[in-house]
Amino acid sequence: MTRKPLVTALIAGLAVSAVSVVQAAQPNLSAELREKAKAIIQPIEPAKIEHPAKVDLGRQLFFEPRLSMSGIISCNTCHNLSLGGVDNLKTSIGHKWQPGPVNAPTVFNSSLNIAQFWDGRAADLQEQAAGPIQAQVEMAMPHTLAVAVIQSIPGYVETVKAIYGTDVVTLDHITDAIAEFEKTLVTPNARFDQWLKGDDKALTATELEGFKIFYESGCIACHNGPNLGGNSFQKIGVVEPYKSTSPAEGRAAVTKKDEDRWYFKVPTLRNVELTYPYFHDGEAATLEDAVTLMGRLQLGRTFTDDELKKVVAFLHTLTGERPQMPLPLLPPSGPETPRPDPFK
Amino acid sequence: MTRKPLVTALIAGLAVSAVSVVQAAQPNLSAELREKAKAIIQPIEPAKIEHPAKVDLGRQLFFEPRLSMSGIISCNTCHNLSLGGVDNLKTSIGHKWQPGPVNAPTVFNSSLNIAQFWDGRAADLQEQAAGPIQAQVEMAMPHTLAVAVIQSIPGYVETVKAIYGTDVVTLDHITDAIAEFEKTLVTPNARFDQWLKGDDKALTATELEGFKIFYESGCIACHNGPNLGGNSFQKIGVVEPYKSTSPAEGRAAVTKKDEDRWYFKVPTLRNVELTYPYFHDGEAATLEDAVTLMGRLQLGRTFTDDELKKVVAFLHTLTGERPQMPLPLLPPSGPETPRPDPFK
Ligand code: HEC
Ligand code: HEC
Ligand code: HEC
Ligand code: HEC
Ligand SMILES: [Ca+2]
Ligand SMILES: [Ca+2]
Numbered sequence: 001m002t003r004k005p006l007v008t009a010l011i012a013g014l015a016v017s018a019v020s021v022v023q024a025a026q027p028n029l030s031a032e033l034r035e036k037a038k039a040i041i042q043p044i045e046p047a048k049i050e051h052p053a054k055v056d057l058g059r060q061l062f063f064e065p066r067l068s069m070s071g072i073i074s075c076n077t078c079h080n081l082s083l084g085g086v087d088n089l090k091t092s093i094g095h096k097w098q099p100g101p102v103n104a105p106t107v108f109n110s111s112l113n114i115a116q117f118w119d120g121r122a123a124d125l126q127e128q129a130a131g132p133i134q135a136q137v138e139m140a141m142p143h144t145l146a147v148a149v150i151q152s153i154p155g156y157v158e159t160v161k162a163i164y165g166t167d168v169v170t171l172d173h174i175t176d177a178i179a180e181f182e183k184t185l186v187t188p189n190a191r192f193d194q195w196l197k198g199d200d201k202a203l204t205a206t207e208l209e210g211f212k213i214f215y216e217s218g219c220i221a222c223h224n225g226p227n228l229g230g231n232s233f234q235k236i237g238v239v240e241p242y243k244s245t246s247p248a249e250g251r252a253a254v255t256k257k258d259e260d261r262w263y264f265k266v267p268t269l270r271n272v273e274l275t276y277p278y279f280h281d282g283e284a285a286t287l288e289d290a291v292t293l294m295g296r297l298q299l300g301r302t303f304t305d306d307e308l309k310k311v312v313a314f315l316h317t318l319t320g321e322r323p324q325m326p327l328p329l330l331p332p333s334g335p336e337t338p339r340p341d342p343f344k
Numbered sequence: 345m346t347r348k349p350l351v352t353a354l355i356a357g358l359a360v361s362a363v364s365v366v367q368a369a370q371p372n373l374s375a376e377l378r379e380k381a382k383a384i385i386q387p388i389e390p391a392k393i394e395h396p397a398k399v400d401l402g403r404q405l406f407f408e409p410r411l412s413m414s415g416i417i418s419c420n421t422c423h424n425l426s427l428g429g430v431d432n433l434k435t436s437i438g439h440k441w442q443p444g445p446v447n448a449p450t451v452f453n454s455s456l457n458i459a460q461f462w463d464g465r466a467a468d469l470q471e472q473a474a475g476p477i478q479a480q481v482e483m484a485m486p487h488t489l490a491v492a493v494i495q496s497i498p499g500y501v502e503t504v505k506a507i508y509g510t511d512v513v514t515l516d517h518i519t520d521a522i523a524e525f526e527k528t529l530v531t532p533n534a535r536f537d538q539w540l541k542g543d544d545k546a547l548t549a550t551e552l553e554g555f556k557i558f559y560e561s562g563c564i565a566c567h568n569g570p571n572l573g574g575n576s577f578q579k580i581g582v583v584e585p586y587k588s589t590s591p592a593e594g595r596a597a598v599t600k601k602d603e604d605r606w607y608f609k610v611p612t613l614r615n616v617e618l619t620y621p622y623f624h625d626g627e628a629a630t631l632e633d634a635v636t637l638m639g640r641l642q643l644g645r646t647f648t649d650d651e652l653k654k655v656v657a658f659l660h661t662l663t664g665e666r667p668q669m670p671l672p673l674l675p676p677s678g679p680e681t682p683r684p685d686p687f688k
Binding site: 093332 | 404407409414415416421422424425426427428431432433437440441443617618620621629630663666668669670671672673674676677679683684686
């Protein structure tokens with residue numbers, strides 16, 4: 001537990017400031033908590049769209065099942081934008097109904113994370129997007145074939161030409177456009193953000209008390225920043241070891257350092273109401289389960305039923321406005337477009 | 345071939361009128377063909393929306409993966425509205441990656457068909473919609489569980505209450521809303537329709553000649569009405585038997601009459617560019633293949649390469665404007681919402 005001085009120091013620091021919050025007069029609780037909160041959590045701001053044409057192309061590609069070997073799996077299959085940017089499965093189902101190794105994280109607000117994937121093995125969204133297209137348990141589509149498919153669709157070639165100034169489609173065009181689209185997938189205006197920005201009425205008393213517990217008990221040590229997470233790698237099982245049958249070993253897979261085993265990117269708590277089940281292995285079915293475990297494993301703390309209810313109520317206030325968008329219409333295949341092969 | 349006098353008579357009738365068309369002076373070809381065409385093909389008209397609230401609910405349900413046992417299959421998986429309302433697979437892939445028995449027809453303009461499914465076993469869209477939810481090879485979701493899922497989602501209960509005036513969700517509500525939504529999935533304003541409505545410039549000379557061949561050779565005997573099909577059951581293999589390994593026996597499955605074997609609902613040719621592969625078994629990969637076979641099997645006619653090219657060019661003019669719609673945002677699951685089970 002002492003291996004990460006930053007975390008420990010933060011938790012200790014919070015424990016001190018927590019005392020003063022508890023002692024604050026009730027009428028000022030909201031205002032006082034807000035000042036502390038604002039120091040470590042920032043509201044989600046609406047997306048600034050720099051390249052509208054790239055965003056439109058990226059949206060098409062995000063919904064493009066022809067990027068998969070089977071012809072029926074798109075990014076949106078596992079990161080359903082009609083839901084919470086997830087599939088709500090313990091671990092994802094991909095090509096040929098193969099179960100993936102880990103739970104699919106949301107694409108909402110993922111641009112705010114320090115790195116992509118549970119173990120952070122992709123530096124950014126563009127690097128990330130190349131992965132699932134080719135992964136055997138996801139879309140199972142060799143990159144050369146994915147590029148050939150897009151190249152064979154006249155509507156795409158025209159768009160790529162207009163944006164990138166070339167007739168020759170590359171994987172970089174595909175992943176660049178997808179990444180630009182994903183940057184627009186932010187969820188501003190959650191009730192918690194309204195409260196952060198000064199609206200005392202945005203939260204109920206129960207929700208505010210829930211945030212107080214979240215803040216004071218030390219959750220905030222790891223779940224902070226605009227995403228309430230996503231900005232550091234932390235061990236699951238700081239106080240008590242986490243038991244999992246999942247083969248995922250976390251950050252160690254990237255750093256090859258044994259001491260990084262069980263370190264995962266702290267997931268965002270934004271829209272956490274929508275992103276069940278929880279943890280990298282999807283083993284926590286409900287927010288109640290996840291919060292109970294977090295208390296015990298990370299902080300050695302057992303919440304009372306009342307505390308648990310309040311923390312969960314607070315977490316529900318992190319549901320923001322999901323991006324509204326047109327259903328993209330995809331350009332027709334050309335005569336040479338390679339056909340899907342669901343059993344390959 | 346004599347068993348259906350209507351078809352035979354129609355083909356004979358067309359053969360006669362065809363002569364006069366061929367003999368017409370070139371400048372009048374377009375106008376003269378149009379008069380004949382208008383007598384048997386009608387343009388697709390934009391949808392009249394009678395119940396906007398039902399349409400919105402139906403759109404949500406059409407995109408709702410929680411209506412499937414796995415939690416990842418929705419109507420839109422197989423009838424992808426970003427594409428041609430189809431999955432472009434030979435036969436669909438459903439729950440646990442099981443292949444379905446037949447090719448998925450488009451949901452675009454399906455409200456104009458006399459009945460639903462290749463064998464017409466559902467009278468209308470509402471009756472149809474109950475099928476795939478429960479079908480083991482599609483969504484594999486018992487109706488009671490599908491209804492329980494919707495009943496458990498507060499946002500849906502609210503909407504059902506507002507539309508149907510009750511708190512108790514039924515399967516009828518679900519299928520009624522889906523059907524109302526599907527009625528809006530029409531594709532007006534195809535270039536062929538613009539031509540039908542009087543715009544001579546909407547078609548190229550090649551396309552117009554293609555239509556002339558389509559008309560004169562007798563395709564129009566079965567592919568007529570606003571959907572260029574969808575309004576009768578016809579035998580595949582009128583002149584020459586169709587060879588298929590598919591177990592589907594067509595209309596006989598409904599009527600239990602042996603003489604109805606190999607009778608299928610004539611598919612619409614609207615948007616046929618987008619609905620590859622072709623036939624109930626998906627065995628024709630391209631429009632060239634489908635048209636060649638139709639000529640031989642249905643009419644005993646072998647097209648020249650030039651004729652084939654022209655007919656296919658004409659078929660491409662049947663691509664209409666696909667419906668533009670917002671991506672629906674689905675209401676969050678409630679605490680009691682049954683969880684998916686992809687391996688059940
Ligand atoms: C078959 C399911 C599946 C498909 C298809 C899929 N993903 Fe994922 N996605 C996952 C899973 C599972 C992870 C977590 C993998 C890991 O961390 O090792 C993930 C991780 C991500 C992440 C990282 C988020 C974060 O915060 O770490 C992003 C971004 C993402 N996917 C975007 C995409 C895009 C873009 C596509 C399409 C090109 C796509 N995904 C296709 C299942 C899928
Ligand atoms: C020492 C760092 C740390 C602390 C303290 C901490 N967490 Fe976490 N939290 C994590 C990590 C790491 C994960 C991901 C673990 C995994 O998936 O294996 C996580 C996951 C979660 C999840 C699941 C999110 C998801 O989408 O899967 C919830 C909910 C959560 N934490 C809430 C809390 C609460 C509430 C507290 C305080 C009681 C807390 N956390 C304290 C690091 C921490
Ligand atoms: C797993 C793939 C799959 C799913 C999921 C699916 N369908 Fe289908 N659909 C098919 C296939 C295959 C057929 C043809 C079946 C037949 O004719 O026997 C079909 C036929 C239809 C038809 C008939 C069209 C016509 O002209 O005959 C309609 C309408 C339809 N589906 C709507 C829906 C709706 C609504 C849902 C969701 C509730 C849905 N489908 C889910 C594959 C699917
Ligand atoms: C006697 C009736 C009849 C005639 C004449 C006829 N068709 Fe068809 N057509 C059908 C039937 C029935 C099917 C569906 C067969 C099946 O799927 O088993 C069909 C299917 C098709 C398809 C595939 C559509 C799809 O979505 O699968 C095309 C294309 C087509 N016809 C074009 C033509 C052309 C071009 C002609 C003239 C050369 C023609 N048809 C003549 C009855 C007819
Ligand atoms: Ca999750
Ligand atoms: Ca087809």
